[in-house]
Amino acid sequence: MRIYVCVKQVPDTSGKVAVNPDGTLNRASMAAIINPDDMSAIEQALRIKDTCACQVTVVTMGPAPAEGMLREIIAMGVDDAVLISAREFGGSDTFATSQIIAAAIHKLGIGKEDMIFCGRQAIDGDTAQVGPQIAEKLGIPQVTYATGIKKSEGLVLVKRMLEDGYMMIEVQTPCLITCVKDKTIKPRYMTLNGIMECYSKPLLVLDYEALKEEPLIELDTIGLKGSPTNIFKSFTPPQKGVGIMLQGSDKEKVDDLVARLANKHVI
Amino acid sequence: MSFNSTDIHSFRDIWVFCEQRDGKLMNTDYELISEGRKLADERGSKLVGVLLGHEIKDIAKELGGYGADKIIVCDHPELKFYTTDAYAKVLCDVVMEEKPEVLLIGATNIGRDLGPRCAARLRTGLTADCTHLDIDTKKYIDFLATSSTLDVANMSFPMEDTNLKMTRPAFGGHLMATIICPRFRPCMSTVRPGVMKKAQFSQEKADACQVVMRHVELSPEDLKTKVINIAKEAKKMVDLIGADIIVSVGRGISKDVDGGILLAQKLADAFGNGVVGGSRAVIDSGWLPADHQVGQTGKTVHPKVYVALGISGAIQHKAGMQDSELIIAVNKDETAPIFDCADYGITGDLFKVVPIMIEAIKETKNA
Ligand SMILES: Cc1cc2nc3c(=O)[nH]c(=O)nc-3n(C[C@H](O)[C@H](O)[C@H](O)COP(=O)(O)OP(=O)(O)OC[C@H]3O[C@@H](n4cnc5c(N)ncnc54)[C@H](O)[C@@H]3O)c2cc1C
Numbered sequence: 033m034r035i036y037v038c039v040k041q042v043p044d045t046s047g048k049v050a051v052n053p054d055g056t057l058n059r060a061s062m063a064a065i066i067n068p069d070d071m072s073a074i075e076q077a078l079r080i081k082d083t084c085a086c087q088v089t090v091v092t093m094g095p096a097p098a099e100g101m102l103r104e105i106i107a108m109g110v111d112d113a114v115l116i117s118a119r120e121f122g123g124s125d126t127f128a129t130s131q132i133i134a135a136a137i138h139k140l141g142i143g144k145e146d147m148i149f150c151g152r153q154a155i156d157g158d159t160a161q162v163g164p165q166i167a168e169k170l171g172i173p174q175v176t177y178a179t180g181i182k183k184s185e186g187l188v189l190v191k192r193m194l195e196d197g198y199m200m201i202e203v204q205t206p207c208l209i210t211c212v213k214d215k216t217i218k219p220r221y222m223t224l225n226g227i228m229e230c231y232s233k234p235l236l237v238l239d240y241e242a243l244k245e246e247p248l249i250e251l252d253t254i255g256l257k258g259s260p261t262n263i264f265k266s267f268t269p270p271q272k273g274v275g276i277m278l279q280g281s282d283k284e285k286v287d288d289l290v291a292r293l294a295n296k297h298v299i
Numbered sequence: 300m301s302f303n304s305t306d307i308h309s310f311r312d313i314w315v316f317c318e319q320r321d322g323k324l325m326n327t328d329y330e331l332i333s334e335g336r337k338l339a340d341e342r343g344s345k346l347v348g349v350l351l352g353h354e355i356k357d358i359a360k361e362l363g364g365y366g367a368d369k370i371i372v373c374d375h376p377e378l379k380f381y382t383t384d385a386y387a388k389v390l391c392d393v394v395m396e397e398k399p400e401v402l403l404i405g406a407t408n409i410g411r412d413l414g415p416r417c418a419a420r421l422r423t424g425l426t427a428d429c430t431h432l433d434i435d436t437k438k439y440i441d442f443l444a445t446s447s448t449l450d451v452a453n454m455s456f457p458m459e460d461t462n463l464k465m466t467r468p469a470f471g472g473h474l475m476a477t478i479i480c481p482r483f484r485p486c487m488s489t490v491r492p493g494v495m496k497k498a499q500f501s502q503e504k505a506d507a508c509q510v511v512m513r514h515v516e517l518s519p520e521d522l523k524t525k526v527i528n529i530a531k532e533a534k535k536m537v538d539l540i541g542a543d544i545i546v547s548v549g550r551g552i553s554k555d556v557d558g559g560i561l562l563a564q565k566l567a568d569a570f571g572n573g574v575v576g577g578s579r580a581v582i583d584s585g586w587l588p589a590d591h592q593v594g595q596t597g598k599t600v601h602p603k604v605y606v607a608l609g610i611s612g613a614i615q616h617k618a619g620m621q622d623s624e625l626i627i628a629v630n631k632d633e634t635a636p637i638f639d640c641a642d643y644g645i646t647g648d649l650f651k652v653v654p655i656m657i658e659a660i661k662e663t664k665n666a
Binding site for chain 2: 161176193195197261264268270274
C-alpha cells in the first residue's frame with residue numbers, strides 16, 4: 033500500500049502582508065510555510081504508517097526551493113518525495129494544477145489499496161479545489177473535510193465534517209481524501225533520526241519533459257496560458273474611513289456612544 | 300451525447316445548483332437564486348434551478364418566488380443523502396445535455412466538494428468562494444468604483460464582454476481578484492454563504508415557476524462511496540448570518556473567559572435579540588464552539604450592529620465583518636487595527652466599559 037500526500041508551500045498570510053503598488057502580492061516579504069491543512073494530511077498518513085507496512089510519498093508542485101520543505105516532511109517520517117517543477121507549469125490555476133499532479137501520480141502508479149491525501153485547502157487561495165479535481169482526473173472516489181480516517185481491506189471509513197455535524201462515509205480504494213485541522217490531529221515534529229536521514233531518502237524531480245507525454249496531460253490547458261480561469265483584475269479593497277474615537281472617561285465615552293446610537297434609532 | 304466545453308456559443312441560461320439537506324432548502328439556495336435572477340436579467344436569459352434529492356418535488360416551487368423561471372428536479376433514492384459520486388454524476392449529466400452558460404453552487408462544505416468534481420468532469424474552470432458577481436460590464440465598473448482603489452475613470456474595459464466576472468478575496472483577504480473563464484463553459488462559481496442578498500419572496504412568481512421532473516440514471520457501479528450515518532451537533536447552532544446584532548469577543552477576554560462571554564451575551568440582550576460571535580483566537584482556544592467564528596475561515600456576517608470586544612482586527616477577521624452596517628469596537632490598545640473599520644471606537648478595558656454600556660442602553664431604552 034502506498035499513500036501519496038499532496039502538499040503546498042504557501043506564503044504565511046497570518047502576519048503582515050505587503051502588497052506591491054500594482055496590486056500584486058509581494059511574496060518576498062513573507063515567510064514560506066507548509067500549508068496548515070496539509071500538515072493534517074501528513075499526520076493522518078503517518079498514523080496509518082505507524083500501524084501497518086506502507087509507503088508514504090509526499091508530492092508537491094512548485095519552484096525548486098520547495099525541496100527544502102520536502103526534506104523537512106521526510107524528517108517527520110515520510111519515505112520519499114516527488115517535486116513537480118517546470119517553468120511551463122507556472123501560473124497554473126486549480127484545473128491545470130490538478131491535471132499535472134494527477135498525471136504525476138498516474139505515472140508513479142496507483143494501486144488497488146492506495147490512497148491520496150491532500151489538505152482541504154491552501155491558505156493562499158482557499159479554493160479547496162485541487163484535491164477533488166485530482167480525484168476526478170484519476171477517476172477515483174473522493175471524500176473531503178476529513179478529520180478521521182480508518183483503513184481496512186479495500187475500504188476506508190472516513191469522518192467527514194459538515195457545518196453542523198459530521199457524516200461517516202465508507203469509500204472504496206483507491207481514493208482521495210482531503211484533510212482538515214482538528215484537535216485530534218496534532219502534526220508530529222521532525223525526529224532527530226529523521227533529520228539525519230532526510231537528505232539520503234529518495235527525492236524524484238518530475239519536469240515538463242517527464243510529464244508532457246502522459247495521457248492525463250493536455251498541453252493546451254496547463255500553465256498560465258492554458259488555465260481555464262484567468263485573473264481579469266486584481267485590486268485592494270479601499271480602507272473604510274476611520275470612524276469616531278469617543279473621548280473622555282469610560283462613562284463619558286459610553287454615554288456619548290449610546291446617545292449617538294439612540295439618535296440613529298439603533299437603540 | 301456530444302458535449303464540448305469550448306463550444307462556448309452553444310451554452311445558454313443561468314443555473315443554480317439548489318442544495319437540500321433532510322429535504323429542506325438551504326439559505327444559500329435563496330441567496331443564489333436571488334443573485335442568479337440579477338445575472339439572468341443582465342444577460343437577458345432564463346434562470347434555472349437544479350434540485351437533487353429524494354421526494355423533494357414539493358419544496359421546488361418556493362424557489363420560483365425568489366426569481367427562478369424553472370426548477371429541474373432530479374429525484375432518486377440514492378440522492379437522499381449527498382454523496383459526491385451520485386450528485387456529480389446526475390448534475391454533470393443534466394449540464395452536458397442542457398448546456399447552461401453559468402452554473403452557481405453555494406460554497407458550503409457540500410458545494411465545495413461537488414463544484415470542483417463537476418468542473419473537472421465538464422472540463423471547465425471554477426472560481427471558489429465568490430463574494431461578488433457581474434455579467435454586465437457597466438455594473439462591474441460601478442462595483443470597482445466603490446469597492447476598489449483602482450482609478451476606473453482612467454481604465455478601459457471591454458464593454459461588450461459577457462463573461463461572468465467572479466470576484467473573490469485572495470491571500471486571506473489582503474487582495475481581491477476578479478476571475479473570468481473566457482474559453483470554457485459553463486462559467487462555474489461557488490458562492491460564499493451569507494454574502495448575496497435574498498430577494499423579496501413573491502407568491503405570484505412562485506406560482507408561475509415551472510417545475511420539471513427529470514429522469515435519473517444511476518447504477519451501483521457509479522457509487523463508490525456510501526453514507527453510513529449522519530450525526531448532528533447536539534446543541535443548537537448559533538445563527539450568525541441571520542442575526543441583526545452580533546457581539547463578538549476576542550482574546551481580550553482571556554483574563555476572565557466566562558465573565559467576558561457572559562458580558563457579551565448581556566450586551567447582545569441589551570441591544571435586543573443579539574448573538575455572540577468570536578474571533579478565531581477564541582475558537583482555537585476552545586472558549587466558544589466553531590460555529591461562532593466570524594471571519595475568512597468562519598462566517599461572513601452583515602448585521603445591523605457588530606460589536607467587537609477585545610478583538611485586534613486581523614485582516615482575516617475583518618474579512619468576515621467589515622460590511623456590517625454599524626461597527627463598534629472596544630479595545631484597550633488605541634492602535635488596534637479594528638478601529639480602522641469601526642464607526643465608533645472606545646479605548647478601554649472591556650471588563651469596565653461593557654457593564655457601563657449595558658446599563659446605559661437599558662436606561663435609554665426604558666426612558
Ligand atoms: C488562514 C487564516 C485564516 C484565518 N481566519 C480567521 C477568521 O476566520 N476569523 C478570525 O477572527 N481570525 C482568523 N485568523 C486569525 C487572525 O489572523 C488573528 O490571529 C485572530 O483574528 C486574532 O484574534 P483576536 O483579535 O481575538 O486576538 P488578538 O490578535 O490576540 O487580539 C486581542 C486584542 O484584545 C485586546 N485586549 C486585551 N485585553 C483587553 C481588555 N481587557 N479589554 C479590551 N481589549 C483587550 C488587545 O489589545 C488585542 O487587540 C486567520 C488566520 C489565518 C492565517
